[in-house]
Amino acid sequence: MAEISASAVKSLREKTGAGMVECKNALIEANGNEEVAIEILRKRGLASVKKKEGRIAAEGIVGSYIHMGGKVGVLVEVNCETDFVARSEDFQNFVKDIAMHICAAEPRFVSKDEVPQDLLDKEREIAREQALSDEKNKNKPAQVIDKIVEGRLSKFYSEVCLLEQPFIKDQSLTVRDLLNSMIAKMGENIKIRRFVRFKMGEGLDKKKEDFASEVAAALKQ
């Protein structure tokens, strides 16, 4: 059995947020290999995440993020199971990160389920037409075309759905990965319920600056 140092446990703990004993056990199981230990913890975490997903999350907080003195603003509600977790610094920081992410990444929906059917149908149709009109796909069997279309759709999801987007502060994770690691860390079901993003002036007609005619008008007076 590999000798597990306290500093190895500490390092793994910082990286995964798992408990001391869990970290030590994972390192023992992994023969001291940190990468493998992380994998073990992640699998266990995900298993416990799955178990927690059905639980009612009706506590939580509403958080906001205002960018550049008010040019963009985000409001988001994240739910958890207890007020105790809602008040914790970890949870509050998580909500802040999510609000900031929404500000930067402009998702339109929380999850795939929220994408309206007609929008999805339209995207699928466009993807299919593009695939069929591409020279290099000529003579390819229908299943291959289907695969290409599904690939395009999953790209679409990762652009418009918050949970499928790469997290702005760490592009190796999706927001769903981040959420799952929070669920594992806090030991409660956590749900990003809803958000709204206002960009100042979007859709408004801007005043047209027409100095030439302003000057001309002034000269006539």
Next chain:
Amino acid sequence: MAEISASAVKSLREKTGAGMVECKNALIEANGNEEVAIEILRKRGLASVKKKEGRIAAEGIVGSYIHMGGKVGVLVEVNCETDFVARSEDFQNFVKDIAMHICAAEPRFVSKDEVPQDLLDKEREIAREQALSDEKNKNKPAQVIDKIVEGRLSKFYSEVCLLEQPFIKDQSLTVRDLLNSMIAKMGENIKIRRFVRFKMGEGLDKKKEDFASEVAAALKQ
């Protein structure tokens, strides 16, 4: 002509936000009576507000207010004409006040125009039925009933429309009055464009605390 003291001008200036010369002139016109001077300034302000209402307001800020550590959150966009005004402390405080007001007063729409026709029709029908079924309205002419119904509707507006609500920090003003005084003060058209209010957990099923059956289940084990 009444003698106008500097302290009277200062006091009027603080109350109305109008310029020094304007305040002095209004006091002279009002023979030194502050109440009358305020009335004069308000009428002038409103006249200039009317002129500004048509102007394009495409600058501004998005502001937020989070109540009780995240139990309620508000996001609001307020537009003005120039970035200069948008950055001013007065404007930023105004936006903060509006967000706080929305949090407390729970409006559902910005203005009357936004109330959907079917909701309005339903409210009118309820008001009419209530008026007709009231004993003391028996034998009253149709016009009187109409007046009662209109009275009920304007009460409805003042409950659900932000601009018609009494301002939480000064119930003698409506939010529209406050907005108009800001327009007069800043010399620009200002519009409260849109808002959203999230109450944590609204519409979610809460976990049911059923200690009796929990204890019973524990005893069986």
